[in-house]
Amino acid sequence: MLGIKMSVQMHERLRARIRQLGMSVADVAREAGVNRSFVYDILRGKSLVPNLEKLTRIAGVVKVELEWLLTGKGTVHGDDPITDDYHNEFVAIQYVAVRPSMGGGAVVEQAEERSGRDFHFRRAWIRDRLKAAPSMLRVMAVQGDSMLPTLNDGDTILVDMNQRNPSPSGVFVLHDGMGLVAKRLEHVPMSEPPRVRIISDNARYSPYECTSGEVNIIGRVRWYGREM
Incomplete structure (x- = not known):
């Protein structure tokens, strides 16, 4: 013990x-x-x-x-x-009703709105694999097609709000000034002021850049689930 x-x-x-x-x-x-x-x-x-x-x-x-x-x-x-x-116990992770868009974005009015559908994950997995604090994790559903084939419309994602640094690059939920989006972020080396490149995995959508002050990174996507 x-x-x-x-x-x-x-x-x-x-x-x-x-x-x-x-x-x-x-x-x-x-x-x-x-x-x-x-x-x-x-x-x-x-x-x-x-x-x-x-x-x-x-x-x-x-x-x-x-x-x-x-x-x-x-x-x-x-x-x-x-x-x-x-x-070995399971811990409840808060589900929030916002739906990060993988297209043009969705305006967030109540980022902490509960839907009553908390998800449960094994505590040991969160601690040892993700090395995350359960209280800083959120579950959301995504919509749109700009992150295909990585994420599909309707996928469920687990977001670590303690991880907001786009280095190393990865998939993040962020507010880009127009709405909440799920995108791949890369830090632009040697940029001053610091800039991030916002990338869609679907080649139909063009990447774009913003200064770090123009985006509000909510957190890094650590896991996704999908209905067959």
Whole structure:
């Protein structure tokens, strides 16, 4: 069991404990007297060395020792949320109702709109293969034909919002100023200001370039699913 605890990262331990207690991020932040952004940064894996005084207050709110949050070795009041099957459990990834276009783009009004169709992936796959934080993943459906044959109209994609750097090149979801699109991005070497090349895998569509400030990269596409 200790080996499992030690292999789980701090943001995973805190998220599992918050979920076990039936609390929200707002509850934890309010009772600990910290900003919600402080808690969110930990849960998203962005804050690897948070302020220890604030983290101690959070540990008190979720009824664990600070050492447990940091290393997994400390005491937990009640049942430990990190079980022997933790890595084999499935984790829910939020599905958002926006549909990135692979043509001219689709305007996004509510990027966080839920459809009630969360997808479930094995935690170990997300951690070991994708090396991603579940809270920063989103599932979307794509539309259009400009990314054929890589992506088909109606494919489901998994987007890592922690990966917004187009180097190395890959397929990303981005807002190009006109709408939300799924495209292949390449950094243009030696460009000043920095530029990105936006490419459709379907040769019928011409590539185009923008400065990095003209595009809002939502995240890198890490997986896709398709109905036969």
